[in-house]
Amino acid sequence: MEINVSQLMKSSIGSQREYDFDDLVDILDLGVGNKVKGQVRLTRTNRGILVQGKLATKVPLECSRCLKVFDLPLSFELEEEYFPVIDVNSGTALEIPDDSGNLIIDEHHLLELNEAVRQVALLAIPMKPLCKTNCAGICTECGTNLNDKNCGCLINTIDPRWSKLVELNSAVIKSNKKKKDSK
Numbered sequence: 001m002e003i004n005v006s007q008l009m010k011s012s013i014g015s016q017r018e019y020d021f022d023d024l025v026d027i028l029d030l031g032v033g034n035k036v037k038g039q040v041r042l043t044r045t046n047r048g049i050l051v052q053g054k055l056a057t058k059v060p061l062e063c064s065r066c067l068k069v070f071d072l073p074l075s076f077e078l079e080e081e082y083f084p085v086i087d088v089n090s091g092t093a094l095e096i097p098d099d100s101g102n103l104i105i106d107e108h109h110l111l112e113l114n115e116a117v118r119q120v121a122l123l124a125i126p127m128k129p130l131c132k133t134n135c136a137g138i139c140t141e142c143g144t145n146l147n148d149k150n151c152g153c154l155i156n157t158i159d160p161r162w163s164k165l166v167e168l169n170s171a172v173i174k175s176n177k178k179k180k181d182s183k
Contacts (some may be wrong), residue, residue, distance in 0.1 A: 006109035008044050009088040015044045027059055027121045034059055037146040040078065047097070048083040048109060057121060060102045065137035066145050084109070109124050122172040165167055 002021040010019055024033025037044050038114060040053030055078060058071040083096050084105040105111050135145035144151035158166055 001113045002110045003042065003113065004109055005042065005049050005082075005105055006088055008042060008049060009084060009105070009109060011044050011063045013044050013046050017039075017042045021053060021055060021113065021117075023114065023117075024166055025057070025117050025121070027057065027118050029118075034121075036121070040113065042111070045081060048081055048105060051078060051111070051113065051116070055077040055121075057119060059125065061125070061129040063131040065130060067138065068145065068147075069130050070131040072125070074121055074124050076120050078117060078120050080120075082111050095170055105148070120121040155160055155183050 001019075001021055008015060013021055018039060019098040021036060021038045021040050024037055025036045026032065027036075028033045034057045036055050036057040037125060038053055040051055040055075043050040043052070046112050054075070056073065056075045058073050060069055061072045062069055080103050082103045085096060086093055086107050087111060094124030103116055131147075136144055139151045139153050142151050144153075
């Protein structure tokens with residue numbers, strides 16, 4: 001979404017404009033846009049334009065437990081400052097601050113929101129997305145999705161790395177039982 005901010009740049013510091021954001025943004029960089037909706041507020045600052053907004057979308061992800069693809073609803077807040085490359089009144093080139101993160105207002109006074117929205121949405125995606133909070137995952141023996149059906153496999157719940165400790169514990173229990181029986 002591009003917004004022409006030339007009039008806002010001519011306004012006094014603190015001036016605001018609000019816009020409805022309704023655009024396709026390729027959040028996962030798959031060549032397919034995700035519909036992002038919400039509200040954004042543009043505020044004139046002493047250095048540029050501060051963009052704040054609350055946005056929502058859905059992204060297709062793979063569940064970390066059952067590997068099923070599902071649509072994850074995302075809600076996130078955007079707060080970024082954009083810096084002009086030229087002065088709106090005189091047309092002279094301006095120095096862009098080092099902390100700009102390439103969020104600029106171009107020479108035509110256009111502010112492009114999609115890249116900032118994409119970056120913030122990516123940060124809102126959980127590291128291990130789940131299709132549902134109580135996802136049962138897949139059987140480690142046969143690969144059956146345990147959300148759909150119970151496979152009946154006997155799963156060894158003891159990690160083989162702990163097997164020696166299990167044997168030691170069994171020996172201690174037997175020894176204690178013999179001591180009790182002898183009394």
